[in-house]
Amino acid sequence: xxxxxxxxxxxxxxxxxxxxxxxxxxxxxxxxxxxxxxxxxxxxxxxxxxxxxxxxxxxxxxxxxxxxxxxxxxxxxxxxxxxxxxxxxxxxxxxxxxxxxxxxxxxxxxxxxxxxxxxxxxxxxxxxxxxxxxxxxxxxxxxxxxxxxxxxxxxxxxxxxxxxxxxxxxxxxxxxxxxxxxxxxxxxxxxxxxxxxxxxxxxxxxxxxxxxxxxxxxxxxxxxxxxxxxxxxxxxxxxxxxxxxxxxxxxxxxxxxxxxxxxxxxxxxxxxxxxxxxxxxxxxxxxxxxxxxxxxxxxxxxxxxxxxxxxxxxxxxxxxxxxxxxxxxxxxxxxxxxxxxxxxxxxxxxxxxxxxxxxxxxxxxxxxxxxxxxxxxxxxxxxxxxxxxxxxxxxxxxxxxxxxxxxxxxxxxxxxxxxxxxxxxxxxxxxxxxxxxxxxxxxxxxxxxxxxxxxxxxxxxxxxxxxxxxxxxxxxxxxxxxxxxxxxxxxxxxxxxxxxxxxxxxxx
Amino acid sequence: xxxxxxxxxxxxxxxxxxxxxxxxxxxxxxxxxxxxxxxxxxxxxxxxxxxxxxxxxxxxxxxxxxxxxxxxxxxxxxxxxxxxxxxxxxxxxxxxxxxxxxxxxxxxxxxxxxxxxxxxxxxxxxxxxxxxxxxxxxxxxxxxxxxxxxxxxxxxxxxxxxxxxxxxxxxxxxxxxxxxxxxxxxxxxxxxxxxxxxxxxxxxxxxxxxxxxxxxxxxxxxxxxxxxxxxxxxxxxxxxxxxxxxxxxxxxxxxxxxxxxxxxxxxxxxxxxxxxxxxxxxxxxxxxxxxxxxxxxxxxxxxxxxxxxxxxxxx
Numbered sequence: 001x002x003x004x005x006x007x008x009x010x011x012x013x014x015x016x017x018x019x020x021x022x023x024x025x026x027x028x029x030x031x032x033x034x035x036x037x038x039x040x041x042x043x044x045x046x047x048x049x050x051x052x053x054x055x056x057x058x059x060x061x062x063x064x065x066x067x068x069x070x071x072x073x074x075x076x077x078x079x080x081x082x083x084x085x086x087x088x089x090x091x092x093x094x095x096x097x098x099x100x101x102x103x104x105x106x107x108x109x110x111x112x113x114x115x116x117x118x119x120x121x122x123x124x125x126x127x128x129x130x131x132x133x134x135x136x137x138x139x140x141x142x143x144x145x146x147x148x149x150x151x152x153x154x155x156x157x158x159x160x161x162x163x164x165x166x167x168x169x170x171x172x173x174x175x176x177x178x179x180x181x182x183x184x185x186x187x188x189x190x191x192x193x194x195x196x197x198x199x200x201x202x203x204x205x206x207x208x209x210x211x212x213x214x215x216x217x218x219x220x221x222x223x224x225x226x227x228x229x230x231x232x233x234x235x236x237x238x239x240x241x242x243x244x245x246x247x248x249x250x251x252x253x254x255x256x257x258x259x260x261x262x263x264x265x266x267x268x269x270x271x272x273x274x275x276x277x278x279x280x281x282x283x284x285x286x287x288x289x290x291x292x293x294x295x296x297x298x299x300x301x302x303x304x305x306x307x308x309x310x311x312x313x314x315x316x317x318x319x320x321x322x323x324x325x326x327x328x329x330x331x332x333x334x335x336x337x338x339x340x341x342x343x344x345x346x347x348x349x350x351x352x353x354x355x356x357x358x359x360x361x362x363x364x365x366x367x368x369x370x371x372x373x374x375x376x377x378x379x380x381x382x383x384x385x386x387x388x389x390x391x392x393x394x395x396x397x398x399x400x401x402x403x404x405x406x407x408x409x410x411x412x413x414x415x416x417x418x419x420x421x422x423x424x425x426x427x428x429x430x431x432x433x434x435x436x437x438x439x440x441x442x443x444x445x446x447x448x449x450x451x452x453x454x455x456x457x458x459x460x461x462x463x464x465x466x467x468x469x470x471x472x473x474x475x476x477x478x479x480x481x482x483x484x485x486x487x488x489x490x491x492x493x494x495x496x497x498x499x500x501x502x503x504x505x506x507x508x
Numbered sequence: 509x510x511x512x513x514x515x516x517x518x519x520x521x522x523x524x525x526x527x528x529x530x531x532x533x534x535x536x537x538x539x540x541x542x543x544x545x546x547x548x549x550x551x552x553x554x555x556x557x558x559x560x561x562x563x564x565x566x567x568x569x570x571x572x573x574x575x576x577x578x579x580x581x582x583x584x585x586x587x588x589x590x591x592x593x594x595x596x597x598x599x600x601x602x603x604x605x606x607x608x609x610x611x612x613x614x615x616x617x618x619x620x621x622x623x624x625x626x627x628x629x630x631x632x633x634x635x636x637x638x639x640x641x642x643x644x645x646x647x648x649x650x651x652x653x654x655x656x657x658x659x660x661x662x663x664x665x666x667x668x669x670x671x672x673x674x675x676x677x678x679x680x681x682x683x684x685x686x687x688x689x690x691x692x693x694x695x696x697x698x699x700x701x702x703x704x705x706x707x708x709x710x711x712x713x714x715x716x717x718x719x720x721x722x723x724x725x726x727x728x729x730x731x732x733x734x735x736x737x738x739x740x741x742x743x744x745x746x747x748x749x750x751x752x753x754x755x756x757x758x759x760x761x762x763x764x765x766x767x768x769x770x771x772x773x774x775x776x777x778x779x780x781x782x783x784x785x786x787x788x789x790x791x792x793x794x795x796x797x798x799x800x801x802x803x804x805x806x807x808x809x810x811x812x813x814x815x816x817x818x819x820x821x822x823x
Contacts, residue, residue, distance in 0.1 A: 033632075166542045167634045177545030182694065189711065228707025459545060478788075480678060480795050482561030483526055483588040483671075484802055486519040488512070488603075489596060 011064040011458055018172040019059065024405055030168050031058050031402055037164045043157070043218060055451030056161055058168060061399045061412060061433040062176075068429065068457045071134065071142055071416055074326030076425040077316060079130045079418045082149055082303045084319035086126045089302055090117045100318045101311045108386055109308065110356040111150070111301020113264060115271045119288050119298060122197050123422035126297035128259070129188065130418045131155075131432075134326065136397035143329050143394070145413065147304040147312070150296060151261050154432040154452075155184060155417050156219035159226075161454040162430075177459040179429035184417070185226035187428075188259075191421035192227075195293045196256045203256035205229045206246060208237070210262045210278045220261050234262075239282030244292040257293045258283075264298050306355040306389045307333060329394055334385040343390045344381065347374050350390045352381070365442060367393060396442060399453065401435055411436045414455065429457040509607070514663045515810040516604035520616075521667025522802075523597035527590045528644040529675025531637040532699040533560070533682055534581055534590075538633055540692050541574050547686070553577045555685035559678050561588065578633055583626075590640055591623045597647075609654045612647060619643045659747060666743035666805065673736035674798040676700070680723055680733075681791035693719040700731045717784045724775060724783070733794055737772040740801070741765055747809070763804035771797040 008016040022030070037043075038053040063071070088095050089106055096103045106112055131152025133145040162181050166173050189205065196203030209220035211233050224231035236246050237255070245252040260267065266276040268283040286292045302308060310331045313324045332350075334340045343350060347366050354362040364377050381388050398409035416431035433453040436442060537556050540547055550571035554564045557572065560581055564572055582590045598620035601608050608616075622628075628636045648668075655661045683696045693716040697703040706722050706729075726732040744765045771794055775783065783790050 162543075166539070167632065170538075170542055170632075173542040178543075179545075180543055182543070225704055226707065228704075228709075228711040478792060479558040479563035480561050480681065480792055481799060483674065484522075484799055485587045485596070486515065486522075486600065487806075488515055488519075489599065 011062045011067075014176055015060065015062060015172050018169070019407075021171075027058070027402065028405055034058050034164055034168045037167070038160075041160070041164075043160050043164075054157055055437065056157075056164060057401045057435055057451055057453045058165065059400050059402060059407065060165060060169070060172070060454040060456045061414075062456045062458065063414075063430075065458050065460055067142075070325060071414075072427045072429075074142070074144075074324070075130075075132045075416050075418050075427045077320065077322060077325050078132055078144065078147065078312065079127055079149075079420055079425045081312065081316040081319050082130070082147060083125065083127050083420065085308075085315050086149075086297070086300060086303050087124070088319075090119075090299060095315065095318055098318065100314050101308070105305075105307060105311075106302060109302045109305040111264065111299065111305060113272075113299040113301075115284055116297065116299025119284075119294075120290065121195065121297055122290065122293050123195050125191070125195055125295075125420050125422045126300055127303075127418075127420055128191050128195060128295040129155075130420070131415045132326075132418065134414045134416065135329070135394050136412075136414075137329075138395040140397070142326055142414075144309075144312075144326050145329055145394075146306060147309060148415075149300045149304050151263065152415070152417065153216040153219055153261070154415055154434075155428070156216075156222040157452050158417070158428065158430055158432050158455070159184060159222070161452060165454040176456070178456045179459040181428060181430045184419075184428050185223060187419045187421070187426050188223065189227040189229070191419045192257045192259055192293075192295055194421045194423070195295055197290050197293060200256045204254060205257040205259065206232045206255050208232055208234070208258050208260040208262060210234075210266070214261075216261065223259070234276075234278045234280050237280040237283070239280060239286050242286055242289045242291050244280070244283060244286045255292060257295060259295050264301065267294070267298065301356070306331075306353055306357075307335075307386065310389065329391050332390040334381055334388050334390065340381070340385055344378055347378060347390075349393065351393055352377060352388055352390045355387055355389060365393065393442070399433070399435065401437070401451075401453070403437070403439075408439070410439075411442055412453065429459075430455040509659050511810045513604045513607055514659065515806070516600040517607070517660050517663040518667040518805065518810075519600045520597050520604070520608075521664040521669075522671040523593045523600065524644050524647055525668045525671035525675060526588065527593040527597070527640055529672065529679065530560070530581055530588070530590050530593070531640040533675070533679050534578060535634065535637045536679070536692065536695045536699045537682070537686075538574055538578065539695055540686070543695075544692070549573055552686045556682050557581075559682045559685055562586070582633065582636065583629060590636075594623050594640070594643075595620050607660050609650070611654055612650045615643070615647050615650055619647070662743045662746050663809075666740055666747070669736045669740040669743065670798050670802055670805075672731065673733050673740065674795050676723060676731055676733050676736065677791040677794040677798075680720060681788050681795075684720075684787040684791070696723070702729060702731060705729055717780065720784055720787060721780055725780075734772055734776060737768050741768050741772075744768070744805075763808070764801040767797050767801045767804060 019027075034056055035053065038056060043054055085095065089112070093103070093106075095101050096106065127149045129152060131148040131154065133148065134142045135145050136142055158181055192205045193203050196205075205227070206229055207220055207224040207227070209217060209231055211217065214220070221231055230236075230246065232246055238245055238247065238252070244255045244258070246255050262278050265272045267279040268281060268285075269276045269279060270281045271284040272279075283292070283294070284298065287294050287298070309328065310333055313328060316322060316324045332339050332343050334343060343352075348369070350366045352364045352366070357363070364373065366374070369377070396411040396413060399412050400407040401410040403410070412433050412435045414431050414433050417428045419426045419428070433455045434450045435453055437451050533556070537552070541549055541552070550573070553572040553574060553576070557564055557577060557580065562580060580586060580589065585592060587596075598616045601613055601616045605613060628639075651661070651664060655664070679696060679700065683692050686692060694703060697706045697719055700723070702723065706719060709722065709726070710718050722729065722732065724733050727734055727738065729735060744762060748762060748765075775790070775794070
């Protein structure tokens, strides 16, 4: 938020003024109101079977229009390249033949599913929704930390954070043109409808949730609610005659598009885990027959494998013929023997991540780890070099955050969300800013004590967004009449006056 | 029952609904001012004030801001402000104290005590709006749970639905007059709790004229104009049963019912495109009809409202 000389960075000026006007007492009141809002609204995530409010910090994170332009183009570029890569990986494998990516790498990915081969997405889209995690390094440049093209979550917090912060910090809002985030559900629904099997003029879309015990259940319900579609569980669905149906009070109703928020492995016990009760038997068969579209597509995990990630810049060049707009974080591939030796020597200064993990699981941060942990890690790396990558510790940027009544710098990352309708990759202006609340902590995941911030992308006040605008119709407006009042109300006053003139009367 | 008591009950219904409706209308406007950076604050506040019956002098140069609008419509002594409406509802209940249940009276009384204390001035307007909606819901709940379904109840509910038709018409007119990006319609729906109901009926891809259609014409959604007009009509039908010219035979003998029925059929059987093309005028008509129906109800059921004046006899 601040320049090295202590003045607010561009974009933060008016927020800084609004905050500076608040006393410590007022700040505390705002923080309490905000916390209560989330408890009242039930904006929670499930941690170990307990519903907890997702900590939301009152100070927003601001991204200027120019900075956002880079992120927006970079994220869209990345999603397009990953789409092309997935189509290729489950199709002709031209990129393998061209030597851009080794075949061994594809086939050894934990999320490469043979079952996905032969499922042709109706409008060519496999990544309907993507969440690309970005960090800002010490030079102020955004870099991609990881791609999420399976079931990225967190967008509900983007929507809810905006609602809540606008109520708690209204004065800061009126000062800056902040690009709205509310159109996300419309964009998502449009993309899902566009992905319906051919010939369905009015497709039925559903959101498939694992149920109320899932940590992101709140989000599933919010998306279904704001899109106006059914939120279904596996037991609400059944497949027969090659199609998918849901059980309703008016009989079975065919389902055309499933926005599924459960992992590949649980989707269909016939194809994947036989013990899964979350999915629906026959779902994959229906998808392969082109009777139902799964969003996101099965097998996408191969594209967010962290070892494949190291090839994404090359994939962008190969498939799109463009230079990557957003660079990767430097990453070492441990399969190359001499690289591995270097990494093993420097384990205590690096971050090591499992290639198929998400949510900060399994990450070892060298400087924070004990000797025993590092030794254990070393033997695991040697045993399974394909399973791990190593990165330098990135000095994440910080944003002021309320910690015990005052503001202190805390590390943040950013997850912008992209929706691919087949015609365009739209990037939600904003995204989820996660903040690591413990001091110095670099892992920002909510399962590790992370909170979030509202993310403001500044717009250009003189250049409104693409939505059609209509001028206010003040000209035609014959003012409406003022609401009627009970004529008796004023008679009451008369009565009262007369009674006061003649006080004895009331005692008669 | 006494005409005077009936009149008080009718107005309790109207004032409560007015406080609720005004809170919802203001809520949308203030949220839009925050969330839509491209909305012209001055023009949209003028448009709203005009819709609420407080037009700003066109010659006035200095801009109207959200704060001024809020003060006038929520907290001032103007007869239709939220604060005045809640106070007036309580005064009317005091006049009809003997037919109003104690629970209901206390609820109205505590509500009015809170607003008159002026405590709300320093708090967030959103909390004021939420509180007003809550209080009105509590009173409404008590009315429905404790009052016999006799004439008294029908008068109160008649007032409620007449005012609701009026308020929803103003809410729609306000959105129409405001212009902007069309981003306002979801907020308008949200402000009357209709967002989920609307999405389940039409889906999120529905256009803004669908939102107007829903709030105007949906017979099942309890805040729509048509639903409110139907309910008001049903109350009037109940109130007429003991008349010599039974409502079952001749609806048109009842001025209020004729007015409401005609307004409703005008809306329901006119092509939506025509109504939508000129929403402001149509909403203005709904508002006038509600006012005229209210007068007709007063003439028929609450006669003798005028204070008697004695005239000296000519010798």
